[in-house]
Amino acid sequence: MEEALVIDHLQKSYDQKQALQGVTFSVKSGTCFGLLGPNGAGKSTTMKILTGIIEADRGSVHMLGIDASEKGKGLRQRVGYVPQSITLYEKLSAYDNLKFFGEMYGVRGKKLQQRIKEVLEQIGLKDRSKDAVETFSGGMKRRVNIAAALLHKPEVLILDEPTVGIDPQSRNHIFDMIRMLKKEGVTLIYSTHYMEEVEALCDDIAIIDHGKIIAQGHLHELLEEYSQRAIYVEAPTLKEPPTSPGAIRTYPQGEGWMIETEKLKETMLYFLNSDVGAKVTRLEIVRPSLESVFLSLTGTQLRD
Numbered sequence: 001m002e003e004a005l006v007i008d009h010l011q012k013s014y015d016q017k018q019a020l021q022g023v024t025f026s027v028k029s030g031t032c033f034g035l036l037g038p039n040g041a042g043k044s045t046t047m048k049i050l051t052g053i054i055e056a057d058r059g060s061v062h063m064l065g066i067d068a069s070e071k072g073k074g075l076r077q078r079v080g081y082v083p084q085s086i087t088l089y090e091k092l093s094a095y096d097n098l099k100f101f102g103e104m105y106g107v108r109g110k111k112l113q114q115r116i117k118e119v120l121e122q123i124g125l126k127d128r129s130k131d132a133v134e135t136f137s138g139g140m141k142r143r144v145n146i147a148a149a150l151l152h153k154p155e156v157l158i159l160d161e162p163t164v165g166i167d168p169q170s171r172n173h174i175f176d177m178i179r180m181l182k183k184e185g186v187t188l189i190y191s192t193h194y195m196e197e198v199e200a201l202c203d204d205i206a207i208i209d210h211g212k213i214i215a216q217g218h219l220h221e222l223l224e225e226y227s228q229r230a231i232y233v234e235a236p237t238l239k240e241p242p243t244s245p246g247a248i249r250t251y252p253q254g255e256g257w258m259i260e261t262e263k264l265k266e267t268m269l270y271f272l273n274s275d276v277g278a279k280v281t282r283l284e285i286v287r288p289s290l291e292s293v294f295l296s297l298t299g300t301q302l303r304d
């Protein structure tokens with residue numbers, strides 16, 4: 001499969017702060033690629049370099065076979081970018097916002113009218129097209145922002161944390177759109193700090209932390225290689241970590257504790273048969289997750 005994006009050893013500093021320390025990854029055409037990392041890891045900086053908003057100090061970006069540092073070679077017509085912060089004209093209607101952005105991307109006249117109709121349908125806001133954006137919820141604005149990046153039918157769509165602070169309905173709409181775009185063959189590059197999102201949407205994943213890619217590969221490969229089997233024990237009044245035999249690592253989660261262990265059966269039996277000093281309200285084997293991948297690679301939880 002051909003590669004839609006190849007980035008090689010990107011470095012970027014802001015004053016004294018080294019935000020990217022040699023970021024390297026590639027994205028196959030027609031796939032959804034997830035860039036996963038905690039706040040401040042370097043996701044937005046990477047995305048902004050990809051779209052040419054800022055320049056890297058070192059390293060290279062090749063998008064659709066074109067060296068992105070050679071500006072004016074038509075990349076802008078082939079790539080869409082949804083920034084982290086919503087950039088819309090509040091007083092204008094959804095339709096007029098889309099008209100403005102479409103023209104900026106070089107789409108005009110009848111073709112633009114047709115595309116606005118199509119994207120409004122895709123984001124589920126056809127009925128609200130005449131309303132000023134200032135009357136929209138955060139999630140609806142975010143959907144219009146995504147629509148704006150789709151008007152010129154990009155081959156690559158870059159989305160920087162598109163679901164931060166939005167309602168579940170808008171989030172589901174965004175997920176549906178991403179799945180549909182993937183079916184149409186669009187390459188998606190999706191940054192987030194929500195593991196469940198990359199697990200639900202992405203094929204290949206890179207995990208970024210402190211400006212470095214610490215692991216990358218297919219979701220299944222990462223889970224296979226780094227994730228630890230675990231038992232979850234819910235015991236709301238248990239304030240100290242339980243000391244079950246064979247535990248590799250124990251950490252708090254929700255109203256209980258996550259116990260990573262190779263000895264699943266023994267650990268289950270331990271909690272069923274021993275007095276741990278608190279009432280156990282739930283006991284279950286946990287499926288491997290990116291949370292445990294992140295934890296085993298960094299020693300910290302992604303949600304910290």
Ligand SMILES: Nc1ncnc2c1ncn2[C@@H]1O[C@H](COP(=O)(O)OP(=O)(O)OP(=O)(O)O)[C@@H](O)[C@H]1O
Pocket residue numbers: 014015017018019037038039040041042043044045046161
């Ligand atoms: N314009 C800037 N000036 C100075 N430092 C910056 C600037 N932009 C980002 N940084 C710093 O660079 C590092 C990487 O930031 P970046 O925004 O790329 O991370 P992120 O993973 O997108 O996190 P977030 O989800 O919080 O946006 C952080 O330490 C951040 O404080």
